[in-house]
Amino acid sequence: MARQSLEAWSVVTGINFIETHASQGTATGTVVEGPDAGSGTITAYSMSVGDDFQGSLTGTVDRDSVAVTLAAGERITISMSGDTSGGNALDDPYLRLRDSSGNLLMESDDHIGSDSFIAFQAETAGTYYIQAGSFNDASLGDYAIEVRSGISSPDIGFDDNSSRAYAQFWTSGSNIVSSQINIEANWAGGANRTDGYFYQTYLHEIGHALGLGHAGNYNGAATYGTDNDYLNDSWQASVMSYFYQTENTYVDASFAYVITPQVADIIAIQNLYGAPTANTGNDTYGNNGTTGTYLDSAMSLSNAVSFTVFDSGGIDTFDFADFGFDQRMDLREEASSDLAGLSGNISIARGTLIEYGKTGIGDDQLIGNTTDNGLNAGAGDDTLSGGNGHDALAGDAGADDLAGDSGHDLLEGSTENDVLDGGGGNDALFGDDITLLELSNAFPTWTPPADAQALLDAGDLLAVWDDILLDVYSIA
Template sequence: MFRDYHGEEARVIEGGDAPYSTSTPYSISSGDTFEGTLSFSGDKDAIKLEVQAGVTYTISMDGIGSGGVSDTYLYLYDSNANEIAKDDDGGSGRNSEITFTATTTGTYYIGAASYNDRYSGDYRISVDADGGPTDPPTDPNAFTNDQIAAQLTDGYWNSTGRGRRAFDVSPGESLTVNLNGLNSSGRELATKALEAWTMVTGIEFRTVSSGAQITFDDNDSGAYANSTTRGSTILSSTVNVSTDWVARYGTDLDGYAFQTYVHEIGHALGLGHAGNYNGAATYGVDNHYSNDSWQATIMSYFDQVENTNVDASRAYVVTPMIADILAMQDLYGTATDLRTGSTVYGENSTAGGYYDDIADLNPATFTIMDNGGNDSINFSSVRADQKISLVAETYSDVNGLTGNMTIMRDTVIENAYSGSGNDELIGNDADNGLYANAGNDTLEGGLGDDTLSGGSGSDTFVFNINCGADTIIDFSNGLDFMKFESGADSFADLSIQDTGADTVINYDGGSITLSGVDSSVINADDFVFV
């Protein structure tokens, strides 16, 4: 056994074969990786995992190198060697991933194998605690959202010999702005861009004709912002976006001029660049982490296509993104009263302001932030395939684009509505309503008591252990399927009964109600077990 320590993380490499038993000599914990080999078809390895009760862990198994395991299979056992989870393709491609919360502190066991024991080859096991945004990234060259936010508040300024800065203002208070130096087009863009920051910070901007804390102009060429500071306090800022800039890039909200205004106001409020560059930058040369792009922060110089490590369509940024919001929360505090009612985002939006136009902006990338209510994301008229994830800090594919929508940390959106494509809808830990329309859709409610509707087409409803009491309101026998990734291994593991006019299916840690379906028509052909 070989350990190469790097900080508090360890890389463990299999020396002699890891026996598939509790006597395995190999042990890892959160942040560590284990690299091993399945020497032949049917070979399995066991690795001890040290866990703490109440902590959520994500275990990933990936084939690595040219001789990697082509289809991994991952098992998890508790301290008594009882199987508690298994996974085939929960990771990227044909790789495996399990997320679980430890109920006791001690030793669990990871089982590394291949699908149907068919394959051999090299693999890597990675373990992250909490699976949250502050965990070390899987890609050592990637930054977490918190690390990007720290670059915006401190890293950039420190690289220039300066320090963090912010106005002396808090959410619910206001800053004064002077827009008299702009023509009508610039004034409209600046007003909307200021609104973009209000929508995520709770800081209001009050227009004055003199003595403003932020003054706008369009006389100089190009686009820039600067600030006058005393210590770490911004006394005043200036934003300049030239008339030529606006004429070149247009006045649409899904255009580069609007994005420029939001970016420059970010500077005026205290944000630096996403990298230690200014004026111009080349991806692969000037970035110092791999996910430096518009997808993470409007303060980046790299669009989603120029950054070759980002899986996203090129789209202009129409709101501050997650790292931008985290940075502002660090500088100014966190707003707690933003859209606390039941709000619709997307089509037929009730969010207010220019948020109501987001569904009509294309190409556009945006972040949804919300503080309460029973909320919905609606892209129900879209014909293209979509993926809508209600899990905070994950990326969704909406309006025919890839990776262009995300939900802010601590924002809970309860409902999602998709269109007529072959869509994927993913719930969070709340009681979700997931509603697809035509198309062959995949719906996964996650935790909570969820309501699921696939619409027309052949739909797949995905369940896991402890998923709660879910209801499918339009299950079509012989056309739709229920897929168990955990919680049941076969049809025999299910308890099926009639309850009034409905069928109720019980499994380990959850139940499924099929509204208006008689249990006599339900058989093994309606299920998929993986």
């Protein structure tokens, strides 16, 4: 779940997540506290990298210091936990690291559960002091410290040992230094599947780890109509929202689990990290997906899912021709579509251009965008509007309404009662299925490419139309 969720965020951020495993290894030696350790730079105890230290906080208020000598550039991790072996474990450890003069360098409270953890690289050689304490100096008991070498600190750590689902992060100025995510193993049933709340929780918590807050000023619980800050606050717009789609009374969207960052998430995260280059090939989304990612099988999942497509290049297709529902496909940026029998379930990210759209035998509505679109509605009484651009629209069987716009458009009706409106530009309107002979007669100066008939057979009017525009009108 964590790997796939990171993949989803990588697509929209360009961040390359590298998996590491933070195993602390076996101790090379153990130092045991006898007389109480000093609390500052004067202490009777020292340990080497690779050692464990076992001590106890006693009295009224206690802090113990242990010296460790490091070389310049040496990298270590220090972990502190309650030692349960004697039945008197310290309840809430608090770990500090100080330099040779006693100045505080780093501190840690709850890294995983109530345990503490510090990853440190020494800038200069010398003696450093590990200081063991408790939160607010309020607890006493036994503790254990481990110091290990050469283990790089992960930017994002995952655990499932604690209850609930949450993300913590540590900052330096306005930068996130590291984050820790805990999602309990049985959270939301713990089902290891993409189309469920368990996976969606990973997406949500990684969003926090990368710097996103909730979609509104709420935490822990929220009620739509009371706690939302904007009307369209729901999972349809953001995986960081607390409101599932049908809780939102303003936006018409079906309940569906979220399997990618959504439109608002992508805008927000790209404001932080920039817009990457992703999915630059000729990609198909929906039926017969070709992205090579888990989105290719999204439409065959058992539970209803919602996702947003981020694509930065190529000639791309929304293919939902295998579905017989009445569908509404909107290829404009930041628009949501009603596809595969659901409402508002699939969206297009800002900056993403989809060129082709296909639907099936229902009574469908297809809306193009500012680029050259090839829209094919299949059978049914359909409504197609190309928008700006030089578009090719095919209604197929049924009584269809086809409308171009300001570009040079090619419109193909069928044998039934169709309405074709080219709009502005130099348009070509055909009342029935277009043949290569008809196109050659209509554009006598056009030299058809060798694959023209194959393109027509495949229903790719746009590729043929683009060739005509280039050959006849010198319009690329």
